[in-house]
Amino acid sequence: MSGAYIFDVEGTLVDCVAANLKCWDETLRSFGISAPSKQLRLLSGMDGDEMVATLAPTLDKRAREKILSTQGERYRVHYLPGVRPFTGLRKAFTAIKARGGRIALATDCQSDELEHYRGLMNVDDLIDAVACGDEVSKGKPDPALVELALNHLGGTPAMLATMVGDTPFDAKAARRAGATAWGTLGGCHPRSSLLRAGCSIVMSSVGDIGRFLNRQKPKATPVSAHRG
The missing domain is CATH 1.10.150 (DNA polymerase; domain 1)
Structure with a gap:
């Protein structure tokens, strides 16, 4: 994958x-x-x-x-x-990396808050790129953060990306950028709202992501047409 x-x-x-x-x-x-x-x-x-x-x-x-x-x-x-990371976070990121995936963060929070969160999460060695709220003029559901994350990943095509978030605004930002949307129930939005917003998968928490990776079809890299 x-x-x-x-x-x-x-x-x-x-x-x-x-x-x-x-x-x-x-x-x-x-x-x-x-x-x-x-x-x-x-x-x-x-x-x-x-x-x-x-x-x-x-x-x-x-x-x-x-x-x-x-x-x-x-x-x-x-x-x-008082903020704490969700259980199973490192295991989830490790599962993605073991399958050849790359990982980016795309968050509306400011850089000092993100620095604090990163200190708690213990996954910096598994993260390939970061897009933060103070780098864009508008947050989600505007797709700018998702697009910036893709750009920081070296211009990864949106069709090869999956955005994981806990709100309908994450899902809408993903879909507007052309990416797949997955949801978690770690926030306050119900499963039905996440599905209506475009999530193809909704999991209880990020720690459950491993079993959904096994269900996902491999994403083929786009092949450019050869011009003779």
Whole structure:
């Protein structure tokens, strides 16, 4: 088997969604914005600025940036230290590498948060490329992060790539980039939402990926037409 596997991080590789949602609720309330918990869960994983614009459409860009900055600071101080990786992560990545696959990360989080997560995950030696939120102007469901990850992998064709994430926004970004989408239930989105968003496989957690790799058909490398 060959091909690339592009992983979201928050909610897919590290268990942080509940903490992130609590942080968002506290931050929004501090700005006088009340968002039902169900709505916050539905928007979990969406580009932050787009999410705030959805929740508070009358706010201008500067006000949204202030909320995003405050939420980030609160999360780093009060919640980031408690994040832990999901069980079986290294085993999952090792299974991919044993089958000839390459691995990239594509995450909306900022570079300092990603550095912290990478220190927890103990898989740096298995990662081939990283695309981070501060490298693109828009996060998922925009396909820019997935496309950037493919570019960092040396221009791997999207048809040879599988994006693994815990939200419908990961799946939509993958499909828009031309990649296959797989889902995990490590966040707050149900299986039905991930399937509707385009996931061909939904697993309980990233630790289960090995048994799904065995079911996947080999991905053939595109052959360029010979011109005589």
